[in-house]
Amino acid sequence: MAEVGHSARRPGDDRDEIPQYEVKEQNSKVLHVEAVGRLWRARLSARDISLQEDQELDVVAVAGELGCTLDTAAELKLVCSMDALKCFEDDNVVDPDIIPQDTELVTLGIRKKILEDREENLIIDRTSRQETFAYELESHALGKKPQNQSDLVEAGELVLTLNIFYPVIFQKHKEHKPYQTLLVLGSQRLTELRDHIMCVSDLQIEGEFSTTPDLAPDHISKDLYKSAFFYLEDTFYNDMRYPECRDLSRTITEWSESHDRGYGKFKKAKMEDYTLNDLHIKIGFPYLYCHQGDCEHIVMVTDIRLIHRDDCLDKTLYPLLVKKHWLWTRKCYVCKTYIARWVTNNDSFASDDPSLFCDVCFKMLHYDAQGNKLGHFLAYPYVDPGIFI
Numbered sequence: 313m314a315e316v317g318h319s320a321r322r323p324g325d326d327r328d329e330i331p332q333y334e335v336k337e338q339n340s341k342v343l344h345v346e347a348v349g350r351l352w353r354a355r356l357s358a359r360d361i362s363l364q365e366d367q368e369l370d371v372v373a374v375a376g377e378l379g380c381t382l383d384t385a386a387e388l389k390l391v392c393s394m395d396a397l398k399c400f401e402d403d404n405v406v407d408p409d410i411i412p413q414d415t416e417l418v419t420l421g422i423r424k425k426i427l428e429d430r431e432e433n434l435i436i437d438r439t440s441r442q443e444t445f446a447y448e449l450e451s452h453a454l455g456k457k458p459q460n461q462s463d464l465v466e467a468g469e470l471v472l473t474l475n476i477f478y479p480v481i482f483q484k485h486k487e488h489k490p491y492q493t494l495l496v497l498g499s500q501r502l503t504e505l506r507d508h509i510m511c512v513s514d515l516q517i518e519g520e521f522s523t524t525p526d527l528a529p530d531h532i533s534k535d536l537y538k539s540a541f542f543y544l545e546d547t548f549y550n551d552m553r554y555p556e557c558r559d560l561s562r563t564i565t566e567w568s569e570s571h572d573r574g575y576g577k578f579k580k581a582k583m584e585d586y587t588l589n590d591l592h593i594k595i596g597f598p599y600l601y602c603h604q605g606d607c608e609h610i611v612m613v614t615d616i617r618l619i620h621r622d623d624c625l626d627k628t629l630y631p632l633l634v635k636k637h638w639l640w641t642r643k644c645y646v647c648k649t650y651i652a653r654w655v656t657n658n659d660s661f662a663s664d665d666p667s668l669f670c671d672v673c674f675k676m677l678h679y680d681a682q683g684n685k686l687g688h689f690l691a692y693p694y695v696d697p698g699i700f701i
């Protein structure tokens with residue numbers, strides 16, 4: 313038998329083919345969310361945790377901490393002050409949209425070219441629309457303070473970052489694409505998180521309404537089928553807030569318990585009874601959110617941290633959407649202007665199957681002045697996934 317271990321590695325050595333993971337643990341061990349906050353709060357000073365604007369640096373404290381003279385500390389304070397970052401005197405402020413001619417900064421050169429291109433083309437390019445959208449989303453809450461003091465987030469509150477993934481029904485994105493990133497406060501209930509997870513399955517309107525388009529209901533599946541659960545660390549958290557809610561996890565728990573399938577006993581809890589602080593979870597671990605019977609999403613906590621004074625401090629804005637996958641909206645096939653509200657099949661007036669129409673074009677094309685149906689077609693209300701945030 314060949315000796316292994318001490319000899320020099322030969323080319324073609326089999327050991328090269330044994331998978332060795334560079335990133336050994338992609339997720340943390342189970343931790344109690346509340347405990348993370350408690351440990352941080354015990355280690356940080358009241359000033360670090362405070363949500364008040366950063367107080368003036370005290371020269372004596374700086375000198376003491378750095379072991380320098382008071383003069384040096386005073387000079388440091390001056391050099392490091394916000395005023396030192398200003399390029400222009402107050403009365404000489406220039407418009408940031410005007411790019412100086414004599415700049416040698418490459419980034420400004422690129423920006424100049426983009427701005428010029430935009431002026432030349434009336435059509436806004438996709439990148440700039442995405443850029444604008446991301447900017448709007450970010451500025452919506454960045455550093456926001458509440459109007460009402462009672463809506464102020466408490467100092468020392470935890471913020472969890474959650475990535476919500478596309479449901480597996482989307483073949484295109486089933487790999488690992490988060491389509492929503494939410495910031496949730498530790499003190500918020502799982503049901504508050506649930507209510508902010510947007511999914512196209514919630515927006516369906518069931519039924520065929522070609523003979524009675526005006527009777528198509530406004531309520532969407534989310535209003536009709538309210539059951540949902542999170543599955544986190546052997547526990548099903550079922551949304552049971554409404555009388556019509558069903559225990560969606562029952563099929564799975566009964567299946568598991570009908571024979572010994574090696575899964576042990578699952579636990580159950582009510583989603584509305586638990587806050588995120590109460591949970592025992594792993595950071596970076598894929599958990600399950602299931603709604604509309606079988607629409608399954610991966611949900612992952614990617615970060616847990618203390619709130620900072622520069623965060624959005626208005627708790628009414630949480631769970632806060634900070635990133636959203638950008639979707640094209642589907643336009644009406646006739647006017648190509650408005651977002652589609654109807655989808656038809658076997659449509660004698662349309663060359664495509666299915667065909668999409670806005671409300672006005674749909675009715676003009678398919679009904680006479682008295683509202684009687686013309687031709688043959690099946691019509692279903694259509695809710696575009698691109699319209700919601």
Ligand SMILES: [Zn+2]
Nearest residue numbers: 479511513607
């Ligand atoms: Zn879904």
Ligand SMILES: [Zn+2]
Nearest residue numbers: 644647670673
């Ligand atoms: Zn139209």
